[in-house]
Amino acid sequence: MNETTLNAFLSECRARIEKTLERLLPAADAPPPRLHQAMRYAVLGGGKRVRPTLAYAAARAVGMQPEKVDTAAAALEMIHVYSLIHDDLPAMDDDDLRRGRPSCHRAFDEATAILAGDALQTHAFQVLATDPKFPGDAAMRTAMIGNLARAAGSVGMAGGQALDLESEGKELDLVMLENIHIHKTGALIRSAINLGALTCPGLAAERTEALDHYAKCIGLAFQIQDDLLDVEGNTAVIGKHSGADAKHHKATYPSLMGIGPAHEAAADLVEDALKSLESFSDDANPLRWIARYIISRDR
Amino acid sequence: MNETTLNAFLSECRARIEKTLERLLPAADAPPPRLHQAMRYAVLGGGKRVRPTLAYAAARAVGMQPEKVDTAAAALEMIHVYSLIHDDLPAMDDDDLRRGRPSCHRAFDEATAILAGDALQTHAFQVLATDPKFPGDAAMRTAMIGNLARAAGSVGMAGGQALDLESEGKELDLVMLENIHIHKTGALIRSAINLGALTCPGLAAERTEALDHYAKCIGLAFQIQDDLLDVEGNTAVIGKHSGADAKHHKATYPSLMGIGPAHEAAADLVEDALKSLESFSDDANPLRWIARYIISRDR
Numbered sequence: 001m002n003e004t005t006l007n008a009f010l011s012e013c014r015a016r017i018e019k020t021l022e023r024l025l026p027a028a029d030a031p032p033p034r035l036h037q038a039m040r041y042a043v044l045g046g047g048k049r050v051r052p053t054l055a056y057a058a059a060r061a062v063g064m065q066p067e068k069v070d071t072a073a074a075a076l077e078m079i080h081v082y083s084l085i086h087d088d089l090p091a092m093d094d095d096d097l098r099r100g101r102p103s104c105h106r107a108f109d110e111a112t113a114i115l116a117g118d119a120l121q122t123h124a125f126q127v128l129a130t131d132p133k134f135p136g137d138a139a140m141r142t143a144m145i146g147n148l149a150r151a152a153g154s155v156g157m158a159g160g161q162a163l164d165l166e167s168e169g170k171e172l173d174l175v176m177l178e179n180i181h182i183h184k185t186g187a188l189i190r191s192a193i194n195l196g197a198l199t200c201p202g203l204a205a206e207r208t209e210a211l212d213h214y215a216k217c218i219g220l221a222f223q224i225q226d227d228l229l230d231v232e233g234n235t236a237v238i239g240k241h242s243g244a245d246a247k248h249h250k251a252t253y254p255s256l257m258g259i260g261p262a263h264e265a266a267a268d269l270v271e272d273a274l275k276s277l278e279s280f281s282d283d284a285n286p287l288r289w290i291a292r293y294i295i296s297r298d299r
Numbered sequence: 300m301n302e303t304t305l306n307a308f309l310s311e312c313r314a315r316i317e318k319t320l321e322r323l324l325p326a327a328d329a330p331p332p333r334l335h336q337a338m339r340y341a342v343l344g345g346g347k348r349v350r351p352t353l354a355y356a357a358a359r360a361v362g363m364q365p366e367k368v369d370t371a372a373a374a375l376e377m378i379h380v381y382s383l384i385h386d387d388l389p390a391m392d393d394d395d396l397r398r399g400r401p402s403c404h405r406a407f408d409e410a411t412a413i414l415a416g417d418a419l420q421t422h423a424f425q426v427l428a429t430d431p432k433f434p435g436d437a438a439m440r441t442a443m444i445g446n447l448a449r450a451a452g453s454v455g456m457a458g459g460q461a462l463d464l465e466s467e468g469k470e471l472d473l474v475m476l477e478n479i480h481i482h483k484t485g486a487l488i489r490s491a492i493n494l495g496a497l498t499c500p501g502l503a504a505e506r507t508e509a510l511d512h513y514a515k516c517i518g519l520a521f522q523i524q525d526d527l528l529d530v531e532g533n534t535a536v537i538g539k540h541s542g543a544d545a546k547h548h549k550a551t552y553p554s555l556m557g558i559g560p561a562h563e564a565a566a567d568l569v570e571d572a573l574k575s576l577e578s579f580s581d582d583a584n585p586l587r588w589i590a591r592y593i594i595s596r597d598r
Contacts, residue, residue: 026453031462032453032458032465034461034465035453035457036453082417086414086417089413091408091409091410092410092413110390111390111391111461112464114390114391115385115457115460115461117417118381118382118385118417118457119452119457121421122420122448122452122453123452125424125448126445126448126449128444129441129442129445130448130449137437138436138437138438139437142428142429142437142440142441142444143428145441145444146425146429149421149424150425150429153418153425154325154334154335154338154414154421155325158334158417158418159330159334159418161414162331162333162410162411163331165410165411165414166331166333
């Protein structure tokens, strides 16, 4: 797969997810308008759409058409954005800036931001349960809802954020740090790949497992790279204040391992991810490219 | 149905929901323990269990056994409690006391309370999607998830809370006040009745509609009574500070209509609710009794 084909794939994912989010989000003038505007502001304000893209790429890797995963991709992004809104709140990470713009509670107010996050989470499950364009049966809907909920909840993403908050000001070792990231960011990335795989009924178990292993590896690599960008990046490019982790005295991969070894760890994880795709056809090339992109990105 | 039978019904509902919540909530020592403890503190700290009881009563009214509605009843209560946790936050209603104990963010901390609410919402959908004891097929699961999500989201409960916050300090008329309550509390009460009815596959449409009308009436009556208790009740009995609405200069039924007419409006709604059950057998007696209880309760 050459770069032109890959860029075409990414453009198609981007177009599909933006269109699907636009279709599935409540209109800005639907009552209550301020809440709906806050939800749309947070969701439609850019973002890399990493999780939707992973879901599309996983569906392609198992031979499924992109329209099979539109609803799930939108639900993943709604869950991700809800978590960003809440993580940015003053009682949490207290960030003013998100995706290069004021964070939701700064653009609106704290109460609206709490409710917008709450309602986005609800909406993610609602669209999986009710979207008439969902291209599967009720069993596929419940499988996806169950997978996404487990990934988002107290033993997944929300649990990881709780661990992260508890860890502030404490001495962490690498095992503890990894445990945070496996939950805080890794769980939802895994779910993105799982949901893509779930579009293919009767997929062989070893395929599902290979994709899940890929997801675990790139999830961790993604977080290491995020930590590195916080140290090495600049605010204009990454869309939030760089050095925020150091300001909060947070343990990060670079702070625990050093910058060089953190780069190496991320690269090793990407190699491991690629190995798990060895038996897959060229249909898995988007997944392969994404794995490599994770450690080369500058934002 | 005499009082002994009714009390037996309520006791059975209470025992079932407490047992089901205990079964479905993560253990207090499961990692991350602090988050799970906060979730359990908020859910298992008493409460009237109105929504679960309504779901059990609606299931009984359509001839279904209570075990058919256990999972849905627990999911309803998790959604309700998540909304209480978030409504109590300083950026929202800023309440220190809930169910006679410190509210979740006072007993733990604000970040943990935000996450506990978030994770409880997720868990509600997770148990509907995955509980192995759920006594229905995937179609019933998705129907319930869709109904509950719509009731909880931006055009339901969360939307109602947004409208309520926007209304503070503004002059409201009765239509606007009613619009707030239809969403903020009414939507989830309707969902409780709907979920009870959904346990019966193939239920006649006029039964579903009659139950839904019942739910709309008692939902509003419940809120009027809540407003009246805030004016007339005392803190020790109702488990939160009385007069809180007046302190926040909130529009309420008694403040807009006067106390007497508010009592009358609630009584009329209960009569209307009872009328919609006229064609139902004695199996609907718990619903009838609950309707009457709503306006006689002192807490």
